[in-house]
Amino acid sequence: MEPNIATIGSLVGDQARSKMLIALMGGKALTATELALEADISAQTASSHLAKLVEGGLLVVRKQGRHRYFQLRGEEVAGLIENMFNISSSLSEESVFTGPKDKNLRASRICYDHMAGKLATQLYESLVDKQFIKDNISESTLSEEGKQFFLDLGADLSEVSGLKRPLCKPCLDWSERKSHLAGSIGKWVLSDVIQRKWAARDLNSRALRFSDDGLKAFKKRYGL
Amino acid sequence: MEPNIATIGSLVGDQARSKMLIALMGGKALTATELALEADISAQTASSHLAKLVEGGLLVVRKQGRHRYFQLRGEEVAGLIENMFNISSSLSEESVFTGPKDKNLRASRICYDHMAGKLATQLYESLVDKQFIKDNISESTLSEEGKQFFLDLGADLSEVSGLKRPLCKPCLDWSERKSHLAGSIGKWVLSDVIQRKWAARDLNSRALRFSDDGLKAFKKRYGL
């Protein structure tokens, strides 16, 4: 038996479930009720959907008191979702993105555990400009100068790299259609921004809200 | 409106359609009847499925006489399928791969327009060993020596590279769980192998069948 693609497809292929998955792209673990709200369905229905997503291996659960926190199973799954975003947005050519919510998402949002959106692609371009990243379209590496740059910023590369996860990896942005920074470094940049309180995760979406000062500081730090 | 992931999911999320998509991963354009056979359904049903896949942007059609040839819409879509393969095979942990057909697939098969399977991952490892490819786990570039190596083999890198497609790009192999060679160079290697008649595409599957002599010649050419 070849691996079963169809079951994965059908898991994503339901409006309610896909809304949940997208919500979880924010990287935060969400409770069943939050996800029910996100998907505009009753708690019962949500429960059955979530059971399927866990059974199907796309989500994992952590029980905590009377809450159950759901999360994407890992980078692999997040990659799949982003992949589908890219395809579907490359299809609807001139898709109409209107409304304030979408504007925020386009400006800056969270893609699993790193930043995405306009600001994130600007950052990536600037890092390439400064030759901190060597970009070969779909593959890229952090240069020695780049490593030094992040060390100076306070990133603990030894801790951050380790494991099997690539240090620096481009991730195609569905709204900008350019690369933004994923990988361990991408994750570090996001956590750094949040720790410095330059930006906060939006409560109900994947949007990442920068304060005026925070945005200024961010641009200064990375020379944008 | 955010791009619609669910429709893409549901397109893949049907047994018959997923079988068709997998068959098309062989890279060859197939006719409607061939795909109907592949999916074990009647011609009428296949026709409706194919219409949906085209409408949904996953496939493209070329009309030729009384035949209609279907193909994956591009590398992006092929990547999605491979992506799902990886997830689903990482789920069914110790999935049982038995039967001669699967053995052939594991040894050598076609992944859209390049080689995959055991032989392909061996090739990739060897190229990394010889420092023709600089591998940074999920990103990689062709070194100067590597470029020279392929030029010597007769690859026309200027023609082969061009465009926006990366020259050299790793692609995670679902049966081996290692990288194999994708990108323009990956494509060139496959077409070279076929042109030299060292191997032939299997008629009814994605398997790539090497002749004894062909396999020997291939291993010699790439020093395996």
Place this chain on the structure above:
DNA sequence: CGAATACTTCGATAGCCATCGAACTAATTG
């Protein structure tokens, strides 16, 4: 031309599954 092949369109049918109301378990709070 007539016959065969490739494919589509149009029903009708049947099975699957998303949905929610109702009733349950389980944890928390006061």
Place this chain on the structure above:
DNA sequence: CAATTAGTTCGATGGCTATCGAAGTATTCG
């Protein structure tokens, strides 16, 4: 302990869609 909150299980319903038979169009072949 009773009341509230979080989540599940069960059963009924309704809608969606994969399926194929039958009949249609288009193309090729002899």
